Amino acid sequence: xxxxxxxxxxxxxxxxxxxxxxxxxxxxxxxxxxxxxxxxxxxxxxxxxxxxxxxxxxxxxxxxxxxxxxxxxxxxxxxxxxxxxxxxxxxxxxxxxxxxxxxxxxxxxxxxx
Amino acid sequence: xxxxxxxxxxxxxxxxxxxxxxxxxxxxxxxxxxxxxxxxxxxxxxxxxxxxxxxxxxxxxxxxxxxxxxxxxxxxxxxxxxxxxxxxxxxxxxxxxxxxxxxxxxxxxxxxx
Numbered sequence: 001x002x003x004x005x006x007x008x009x010x011x012x013x014x015x016x017x018x019x020x021x022x023x024x025x026x027x028x029x030x031x032x033x034x035x036x037x038x039x040x041x042x043x044x045x046x047x048x049x050x051x052x053x054x055x056x057x058x059x060x061x062x063x064x065x066x067x068x069x070x071x072x073x074x075x076x077x078x079x080x081x082x083x084x085x086x087x088x089x090x091x092x093x094x095x096x097x098x099x100x101x102x103x104x105x106x107x108x109x110x111x112x113x
Numbered sequence: 114x115x116x117x118x119x120x121x122x123x124x125x126x127x128x129x130x131x132x133x134x135x136x137x138x139x140x141x142x143x144x145x146x147x148x149x150x151x152x153x154x155x156x157x158x159x160x161x162x163x164x165x166x167x168x169x170x171x172x173x174x175x176x177x178x179x180x181x182x183x184x185x186x187x188x189x190x191x192x193x194x195x196x197x198x199x200x201x202x203x204x205x206x207x208x209x210x211x212x213x214x215x216x217x218x219x220x221x222x223x224x225x226x
Binding site for chain 1: 119145146147154155158159162203206207214216217218219220222
């Protein structure tokens, strides 16, 4: 089955700096790679996703890149703000069932004012 | 718009007691539905998924079962809870067969004592 590795497990940055979280996956059949943000005691919220036919996607301060050859994808957050502090999860899915996800272990992002 | 509801939000149950967690989705029909579990400080693990009424697929052998008695209702159950069943349980939905994103509910925090 699919295996997703996520690094780092914790990330601490100053407000205004950039943050990068990296994930690798094992199954070359995976074709969908979402990123979720989870605040304490709440369910994960989808913040951005990328499909395998695209190499990069950007939404305001958030961007995701995908390298299919190397089987890795990354989340980039620019101009970080304290409200970006949360746990971030990467995930991977294959076929057309995008809810059947294999998740990474999560990154605790702390943005210091 | 579509919404997903989970209840209860928190639950404390003694070992050996039964469990019933409910998830309902509004504003969509024939969704794919999922149950995930999140252990403390870890990523999400897929437990069950359903593509239609009465259709349940189990991803991980365990003490739990799932049922889908109605199109937009998904229930997670146990006859006798174990301490190891403690965790954060999340329901998710996606539009069926359209390769759409998966959206999560707010979760149920289960503590087995």
